[in-house]
Amino acid sequence: MRKLALFIATSLDGYIAKPNDDLSFLKLVEKEGExxxxxxxxxxxxxxxxxxxxxDYVLKEIGAAHYDNGQRDVYVITRTxxxxxxxxxxxxxxxxxxxxxxxxxxxxxxYCDGGAEVINELLQHDLIDELTISVIPVLLGSGTRxxxxxxxxxQLQLVSAKSFDTGLTQLHYKRMRPEA
Amino acid sequence: MRKLALFIATSLDGYIAKPNDDLSFLKLVEKEGExxxxxxxxxxxxxxxxxxxxxDYVLKEIGAAHYDNGQRDVYVITRTxxxxxxxxxxxxxxxxxxxxxxxxxxxxxxYCDGGAEVINELLQHDLIDELTISVIPVLLGSGTRxxxxxxxxxQLQLVSAKSFDTGLTQLHYKRMRPEA
Numbered sequence: 001m002r003k004l005a006l007f008i009a010t011s012l013d014g015y016i017a018k019p020n021d022d023l024s025f026l027k028l029v030e031k032e033g034e035x036x037x038x039x040x041x042x043x044x045x046x047x048x049x050x051x052x053x054x055x056d057y058v059l060k061e062i063g064a065a066h067y068d069n070g071q072r073d074v075y076v077i078t079r080t081x082x083x084x085x086x087x088x089x090x091x092x093x094x095x096x097x098x099x100x101x102x103x104x105x106x107x108x109x110x111y112c113d114g115g116a117e118v119i120n121e122l123l124q125h126d127l128i129d130e131l132t133i134s135v136i137p138v139l140l141g142s143g144t145r146x147x148x149x150x151x152x153x154x155q156l157q158l159v160s161a162k163s164f165d166t167g168l169t170q171l172h173y174k175r176m177r178p179e180a
Numbered sequence: 181m182r183k184l185a186l187f188i189a190t191s192l193d194g195y196i197a198k199p200n201d202d203l204s205f206l207k208l209v210e211k212e213g214e215x216x217x218x219x220x221x222x223x224x225x226x227x228x229x230x231x232x233x234x235x236d237y238v239l240k241e242i243g244a245a246h247y248d249n250g251q252r253d254v255y256v257i258t259r260t261x262x263x264x265x266x267x268x269x270x271x272x273x274x275x276x277x278x279x280x281x282x283x284x285x286x287x288x289x290x291y292c293d294g295g296a297e298v299i300n301e302l303l304q305h306d307l308i309d310e311l312t313i314s315v316i317p318v319l320l321g322s323g324t325r326x327x328x329x330x331x332x333x334x335q336l337q338l339v340s341a342k343s344f345d346t347g348l349t350q351l352h353y354k355r356m357r358p359e360a
Contacts, residue, residue: 013327137335145194154318173192173317
């Protein structure tokens with residue numbers, strides 16, 4: 001069965017952005033030729049789901065081609081109906097239904113590209129199967145937290161922990177589920 | 181100069197306890213003969229500072245001998261004056277003053293044994309020099325957060341990242357300070 005995977009960077013104190021969507025802390029670990037496994041990760045996915053605010057942010061900062069490049073199905077989670085464009089569709093239904101359907105279809109893995117609201121709703125329903133978290137060596141002090149309060153407890157299995165000479169440590173976990 | 185060091189375990193989602201001071205998640209990584217470097221860490225310290233609530237908790241759960249064993253100076257940070265007992269004293273002044281004085285004295289390192297309130301006040305004043313954080317492979321979902329919102333940004337240097345076969349990953353950082 002296809003897996004839903006997270007691949008995201010946080011500060012040591014658990015923020016994915018400083019206030020006002022400031023991602024400049026990622027520059028601390030930028031290094032030419034080092035993508036921290038992103039290309040290998042995305043080679044195993046063919047579907048992206050992400051929140052509407054994250055989609056709009058990427059559209060503005062990077063451009064539409066980042067998602068809408070015909071290579072992958074993109075589901076933007078939103079409360080506002082909007083017609084599909086190419087392989088990008090705007091989904092207003094329940095996440096459990098969407099993921100139930102997608103996971104049952106054949107295909108590569110599904111990548112949740114944020115933001116925190118969608119991630120936490122997925123965690124709430126125990127829909128995330130793999131988490132790759134890159135810990136940046138900084139305390140940001142405030143911002144958008146990756147993990148919000150009020151989720152169910154979930155046990156994980158460590159797959160690997162890798163550290164890089166920039167000080168980034170990448171932790172890879174699988175959700176540990178009771179055998180069916 | 182003596183360093184102030186943190187040595188603490190958190191869940192992947194950043195909690196040091198579940199609601200009601202429930203520390204049972206630590207059992208997930210308990211393994212006979214494996215102390216995750218705690219003995220080596222404490223061999224390099226001769227002074228402990230901790231919050232009053234943590235002190236009371238340990239007194240109740242483990243017993244007075246855990247701190248008051250004549251081996252180390254213990255400073256309990258509290259708002260209530262109380263006479264010293266052995267090498268344990270109750271400190272009602274400013275943390276900046278206490279740490280300024282302790283760091284200037286000769287001696288081994290100083291260990292902050294929690295809780296979250298004291299840790300965050302120390303971070304607020306940029307007084308923590310080293311952080312060893314053991315990440316337990318679990319999402320707790322709610323509880324007491326290690327890092328509270330509203331601290332200043334602080335850049336860190338990764339010293340080491342070690343993973344253990346129990347799934348615990350131990351991240352060791354130094355505070356990166358501008359050279360004096």
